[in-house]
Every structure is written in structure tokens, then in C-alpha cells.
Amino acid sequence: MWFERIVAEGLSQNTYLVGSGGKAAVIDPRRDCTPCLDYADRHDAVITHIFETHRNEDYVSGALELAHRCNAKIYHGPKMDFAYGNTVREGDRFTLGTLELSVLETPGHTEESITLVLTDSEVSGEPYMVFSGDTLFFGDIARTDFFGPARKAEMAEKIYDSITKKILPLGDGVILCPAHGAGSACGSEIADHPFSTLGYERRTNPFLLIKKDAFVEQRTTESPYLPPYFRQMETVNKTGPVLLNDLPRPQPIPVATVASMIASGCQIVDIRFPTAFAAGHIPGSLSLWRDGIGSFAGWFLDYERPIVLVDDFTCTIDTVLRHFERMGYDTTAGWLAGGFPAWFRAARPVATTGACTVQDLKERLTREKPFLLDVRDRKNREHVGYIPGSQHVYVGELPQHLQEIPQDRPVVIYCDSGYKGSLATSVLSMHRFPDVTNVLGGMQAWVQAGYPVER
Numbered sequence: 521m522w523f524e525r526i527v528a529e530g531l532s533q534n535t536y537l538v539g540s541g542g543k544a545a546v547i548d549p550r551r552d553c554t555p556c557l558d559y560a561d562r563h564d565a566v567i568t569h570i571f572e573t574h575r576n577e578d579y580v581s582g583a584l585e586l587a588h589r590c591n592a593k594i595y596h597g598p599k600m601d602f603a604y605g606n607t608v609r610e611g612d613r614f615t616l617g618t619l620e621l622s623v624l625e626t627p628g629h630t631e632e633s634i635t636l637v638l639t640d641s642e643v644s645g646e647p648y649m650v651f652s653g654d655t656l657f658f659g660d661i662a663r664t665d666f667f668g669p670a671r672k673a674e675m676a677e678k679i680y681d682s683i684t685k686k687i688l689p690l691g692d693g694v695i696l697c698p699a700h701g702a703g704s705a706c707g708s709e710i711a712d713h714p715f716s717t718l719g720y721e722r723r724t725n726p727f728l729l730i731k732k733d734a735f736v737e738q739r740t741t742e743s744p745y746l747p748p749y750f751r752q753m754e755t756v757n758k759t760g761p762v763l764l765n766d767l768p769r770p771q772p773i774p775v776a777t778v779a780s781m782i783a784s785g786c787q788i789v790d791i792r793f794p795t796a797f798a799a800g801h802i803p804g805s806l807s808l809w810r811d812g813i814g815s816f817a818g819w820f821l822d823y824e825r826p827i828v829l830v831d832d833f834t835c836t837i838d839t840v841l842r843h844f845e846r847m848g849y850d851t852t853a854g855w856l857a858g859g860f861p862a863w864f865r866a867a868r869p870v871a872t873t874g875a876c877t878v879q880d881l882k883e884r885l886t887r888e889k890p891f892l893l894d895v896r897d898r899k900n901r902e903h904v905g906y907i908p909g910s911q912h913v914y915v916g917e918l919p920q921h922l923q924e925i926p927q928d929r930p931v932v933i934y935c936d937s938g939y940k941g942s943l944a945t946s947v948l949s950m951h952r953f954p955d956v957t958n959v960l961g962g963m964q965a966w967v968q969a970g971y972p973v974e975r
Contacts, residue, residue: 521619521640523649524559525697526550530814530843531579532704536651536697537567538638541617545569546592547636547651548699549582551761551846556586569614570594571621572605573653574633577666577750578705578818580848581757588763597625597634603759608634618642624686628679629654629662629706635687647690649697650718656683657698659711661727663744676739680732688728692719705815708744708899745897745916749818749847756848767850770841772857775866778802778828781853786826789817791840792860794942794958798875802830802863805871807946809939813843816943819916821849829855830863873945874932874957878965881932885909890930895944896963900936905973907934907966915940918947927953934959934966 526535528550536547537559544565546556560567567590570583574597583594584604594605595614612623624635638649654662661683664675695717702712709726722728727735773781782788782804790797790805797807806820821827827849829840837855844852856863864870876884884890894906895915906912913921915935925931931953935941941958948956959965967973 521617521642522563522565526555526559527701528579528846530811531846532701532710532814533579533846534697534699534701535582538619538621538649539563539565539616540619540640540642542566543568543616545571545614545616545619545621546586547571547697548573548576548653549586551580551582551585551764552842553582553586553589556582557589560590566590567592569616569621571608571634571636571651572596573635573651573655573699574630575600575602575754575757576654576699577753577757578747579846580753580761584760585763597623597632599627600630600632600758624682626652626655626679626682626686628664628675628677628682630666633682635682637690647694649695650687650690651697651699652687653699654706655679655698656687656696656721656725657700657704657707657710658696658702658713658716658721659725660707660709661725662706663708663742664739665742665744665746666750672740673736676736677732680735683728684732688718688722690718692717692722694718696721703815705745705747705750745914747818747916749821749823752818752823752848761848762850764845770852770854772834773828773854774857775862775868778856778863779868781826781828786828786853787821788828788830789821790830790860790946792830792832794938794960795875796832796860797942797946798873798958800864800870800872801860801946803869803871804950805830805946806950807942809942810840810843812939812943813840814847816916816940817844817849818847820919820943820947823849823851826851826853828853830860831855832859832861834859871949873942873949874955875960876932876957877960878969878971881907881934881959881966882969882971884932888930890932890957891926893925893931893933893944894963895933895935895940900963902975904963904967905975907963908972908974910934915944915947918944919951922948922951925953930955930957932957932959935962937962937964 636651
């Protein structure tokens with residue numbers, strides 16, 4: 521037997537490969553699936569089975585892409601009418617050499633969610649690994665709010681039963697392989713662990729240490745953030761995405777062409793650091809640092825207008841393009857050729873935003889009253905505390921709360937460390953707020969400086 525895990529950074533998504541006897545199965549493939557083929561080749565194996573544990577909400581499935589390249593069959597759970605692939609049900613079994621994958625129907629996160637149980641007959645008939653999709657994570661359980669408030673309790677009951685009646689009874693020593701790790705939008709408290717077992721989760725996962733009634737009550741009162749792009753991913757993954765080979769390849773775009781595209785309404789995404797963005801950027805740009813693309817692009821970018829990326833240097837632009845590809849942004853046209861320096865050397869318009877240190881902010885608060893805006897998520901505001909006098913709007917929901925922010929006062933924005941603050945300043949600037957400032961270092965620097973914190 522052999523086993524591989526491929527992690528899609530930014531989305532914290534896990535793709536798994538298992539194989540034996542020259543055959544391999546892929547579970548929850550990402551869209552850029554070449555590594556799956558490379559691993560199979562390395563193990564002298566042919567990919568024959570592709571399983572999707574559920575219709576994913578946070579990234580474009582790579583099942584069709586991979587099947588097109590290796591002629592494997594795709595398998596989905598029941599209770600959803602997919603436009604492609606084959607339906608599996610509870611008890612279905614698939615053989616790969618000495619390995620057997622059996623299907624459990626585990627609804628709760630979605631109705632069609634399945635879990636795959638792996639045994640290796642060369643060693644034992646006992647379960648060895650379990651691929652839980654988005655049902656059970658390390659230290660967390662998947663969100664159950666996708667069907668609206670009216671069904672929160674119902675879905676919470678279903679996922680609790682799926683875990684406690686089907687997954688955990690497989691045995692404490694079974695290795696857990698979830699579809700996401702820490703940082704995923706599909707779970708708010710996923711532990712940053714490389715591995716776990718069902719026994720470890722049964723003893724330590726806080727959601728498994730409470731009774732069913734308490735679990736359901738907790739789940740019905742939760743309101744996790746819901747990025748708008750999830751709905752797009754749900755539709756794409758049900759009907760099937762466009763194959764990558766059928767899409768135009770992103771290209772370097774000259775300054776004059778970018779200027780023309782801006783006039784036609786394209787989306788400009790500036791992937792530089794907050795300090796660089798504050799010092800100068802193309803007017804109307806969205807400030808979105810590289811590591812934040814997976815978490816925040818889906819809050820602000822639409823799927824119709826072309827996207828142009830702006831950096832200082834473009835030597836690692838391929839990694840950034842993969843982030844957009846995985847989220848289904850197939851209108852990514854390319855990047856500004858020569859980076860931002862080419863833009864200002866061509867004497868094109870440049871905009872700036874304010875930036876200050878926490879020392880600057882502390883002194884400023886003694887002599888004036890700017891509108892102080894905290895754009896962190898609500899859990900950080902509650903657990904870490906906040907700067908006295910600040911108002912709170914989560915950065916992803918900022919466009920829906922613009923009327924709550926005054927345009928006739930300076931707006932000073934802080935987040936955890938300055939990156940989401942830069943994103944927020946760019947959003948307000950797009951909406952013509954005249955005086956916006958990002959606090960460099962954010963709440964981390966404020967606490968480090970020993971300044972007062974309220975809770």
C-alpha cells in the first residue's frame with residue numbers, strides 16, 4: 521500500500537491518493553491535478569477511481585479535470601443530482617489491489633456527504649484509515665448552516681449522528697483524513713495538526729465532548745461567516761467546471777492595455793504588501809496579499825469581469841494564478857507586465873492611502889477623534905479584546921455596512937497585523953472614502969506596545 525496527501529495552500533484543502541497493485545484512487549482532487557498524476561506515475565500506478573466526499577463549497581473540484589486526463593471513473597454520494605459521475609451508496613465497496621474502500625453515508629455538512637473507510641487485507645480486515653471529507657476535522661466539526669436557519673437543528677443532528685454512530689465506532693486507532701486543515705473556511709476551529717486518529721478526536725475534540733442536545737443547541741446559535749463565492753462553487757461543482765485546457769492562458773499585459781481594461785471595468789488585484797500598497801497603487805485596486813487570496817478573494821471579486829494582478833515582481837506569479845484557478849476565477853486575464861514600477865514610469869495615475877504605527881495612533885487619539893474601525897473576525901475581537909472606542913465590522917462584510925462608516929471623518933482601520941486592514945482601506949477607497957489609514961501591525965502591535973485593551 522502507498523498513501524499521499526497533497527495540500528492546496530491558501531484553501532487548506534487536502535487531496536488524498538491511495539494505491540495498491542498498480543491501481544490508485546484519488547479522494548477530493550483539487551482542480552490543478554497534475555501532482556496526482558505525478559504521484560501515480562511515481563508509484564507505477566494507474567488512477568482508476570475518483571471519489572468526491574461531497575459537493576465542495578470553497579474550491580472548484582478537480583474530478584472532471586482528472587478524469588479527462590486519466591480516464592478514471594468519478595463517484596459521488598446520493599441525494600444530489602450531479603451532472604457527471606456515478607452515485608455510490610452505503611455499503612458499496614471498491615477494490616484496489618489489497619485495499620478496499622467502503623462507503624458510509626454521512627449527511628450533516630451536506631445531504632450527499634460520504635465517508636470512505638480504507639482497509640488493507642494484506643495486514644488486517646480492520647479499518648485502517650477513514651476519509652471524512654468535511655464531516656469531521658482535527659479538533660472541529662464541519663459547518664452545518666448551508667441550508668439556512670430553518671434547517672440548522674436538523675443538519676446538526678444529522679452530522680452528530682453521522683460522526684458518533686458511523687465514524688467513531690470504526691475504532692480509536694483509525695487514522696483520520698479530513699478534506700481540510702487549519703485555516704479553511706469550512707471550519708472555524710480546525711486544529712493545526714498534521715495527523716490525528718478517531719480515538720484522539722473522541723477524547724479531545726470539544727464538539728465530541730458534549731451531549732447531542734447541547735451540540736445541537738450550540739450549532740443552532742452559531743452564525744459563521746459565509747463568503748459569497750460559496751454559492752458559485754456549489755453550482756460549478758454540481759454541473760461540472762470548465763476544463764483548464766479550454767481556458768485562455770493568463771498573460772503579461774502591457775500598461776496601455778491594462779489602462780484600457782480599467783476603463784472597461786476590469787478588476788485590479790494588488791498582491792503586494794500593505795506598506796507598498798499604501799505608498800502607491802493603481803486607483804480602484806483591491807489590496808489582497810498573496811496568502812490571503814484563498815480566504816478573501818471570494819468576498820470581493822465577481823466572476824464576470826476580467827481580473828488583472830499587480831505585483832512589484834512577477835517571478836512567482838504562477839503560484840498566485842493557481843489560487844484563482846482553484847476558486848474558479850476563470851476570467852483572470854493576467855498580470856501587469858513589468859509590475860507596478862512599469863505603471864508609474866509610464867506616468868499613469870497613482871493613488872495612496874494612509875498608514876501609521878500603533879504609536880502614531882495612540883498619540884493621534886489624544887488630540888482628535890477619528891472613526892476607529894476594527895475589521896477582525898468577531899472571535900478575535902472577543903478573545904483578544906479591542907482598542908477602546910473602536911467599532912466593529914468584519915472585513916468580508918464591509919461592503920454591506922458602508923452606510924455605518926462616516927465619510928466626513930478620518931477612518932483609521934486595524935486588524936490582527938495589518939493585512940486585512942490594507943484590504944479594508946482599499947475597499948473604502950473604492951467607495952470614495954477620502955481619508956483612510958491602515959494601522960501597521962494591527963492589534964498585535966497594539967498589545968505588544970502595552971496599550972489599553974477592552975473586552
